[in-house]
Amino acid sequence: MADGKDTARKDWSANQYLKFEKQRTRPARDLLAQVPLDQPPRRVLDVGCGPGNSTEILREQYPAAAIEGIDSSPDMIAKAGKRLPDIPFSVVDLRTYSPKEPQDLIFSNAVLHWLRADERIPTMRRMVEWLRPGGVLAIQVPDNYLEKSHAAMRAVAEEGPWAPVLGPLKPALDPFESPQELYDGLIPLCSAVDIWHTFYQHPLEDHQGVVEWVKGTGLRPFLDPLGPEDRVAFEKEYLEKLKGLYPVSVDGKVLLRYPRLFLVAVRA
Template sequence: MAEWNPSLYSRFEDERTRPARELLARVPLAEVRHAVDLGCGPANSTELIVQRFPGAETIGTDNSKPMLDSARKRLPGVRFDLSDISTWQPETAPDLIYANASLQWVPGHETLIPRLFDSLAPGGVLAIQMPDNRDEPTHRAMRDVGAMQPWAEHIGDIEKLRTAILPLSAYYDMLAPQAENVDVWHTIYQHRMDSPQAIVDWVSGTGLKPFVAPLDDALKASYLAEYLRRIEAGYPPRADGKLLLAFPRMFIVAQKKKA
């Protein structure tokens, strides 16, 4: 997949940071010694952790060098490591593992989530937020266009482009027997967007990447033109001329037992 683009990702930083802030607000910890931001991106979420727990040793991790370069410029006093979440192991048991909009890119949640939870210090918290928008018009259109020729032969099996996340109840059942408490919820954000192109720009920084990465410039342009046409049909203007981008997100905050 093509490298992540921090500038494109950060174009909608306020909207992307809102769920990160709301996730952190539900973390039931007064003090944190060691915190890890898994999949930190350009450090907009890491910055929230540093602000809330200024005395903590906070580490951000990501598998994108451009994202880490951007993160280091934003927070030069914080350590940022290049790593893959699927194989990541902490040096010291963290009090907080915070994964905002990152685990949906990592397969094998049935083993990944318990492994992350087990790596916490006693009383530590695993805080997860994941987009749950695969059935929204944005993502249905990605798959529909990706299954059409001439793009399909280059994109391949569209069902393999994204990790299938589990129902929220499955994550609860996975964590509850070993947890002091598990807090789970859904939120559907309604983002005011200026135009269909603005919606395309939003998803171009994230969900659309695996679909366009295998395409040459001409095929990418034609794919995006057809995709934009479908976004225009799927998101009609509201009374003020703006569009509403519905964005469901899943939240999980699980605290490990202290003993």
């Protein structure tokens, strides 16, 4: 991608992402619990496997399966390879990838929202075509474009001295497609498409905890293009805005509401 959503422009930090590993892996477990396979899969592909946290739960659930992981980030793949040395991981962009063999399960946790809106449904349709008939595509994405945490990032981007730099880059991820658009896009290839939302409520240490959370993901495209001083100033303004938006709980923590969209499709 040639715009501000090019996730390869600056590499991910696996360490920053893993600061909230437990909370970030829970939706992967919730997604896996809904995979409607009658028998254990033989071939499983973890698309956008990140540091291997989602791959690890696939390995726990399906110890006999041939599991592979792909991700466009070298830092993430290096971490995943250290974590699960017996699993083949490759640095590859899912938009140009095709597996050699038909898959029984394609799992993709917290990845597809990084694509531009016009790429997502065509990519998901291609992913369905990587499956054998009866195979399952299981997807989860944050659905938080309208959340206070994300609206505040966009507001800070528009208000600060960095606006001329960030404006043309359009650093915000596109809002995710609606359940109706997803259903209509996939059902022609599938025997069933199951879509649901879950709202997680994460108690974080304080407002800085919210900053740390999004620094591992959605805030990256806002901070990465800035120089060191602007980056610090942006973070500071963002933190101040969050303080006005999220109350402090009785125990001093801040509840971060985090809506996530789940989709499980069975190839016809």
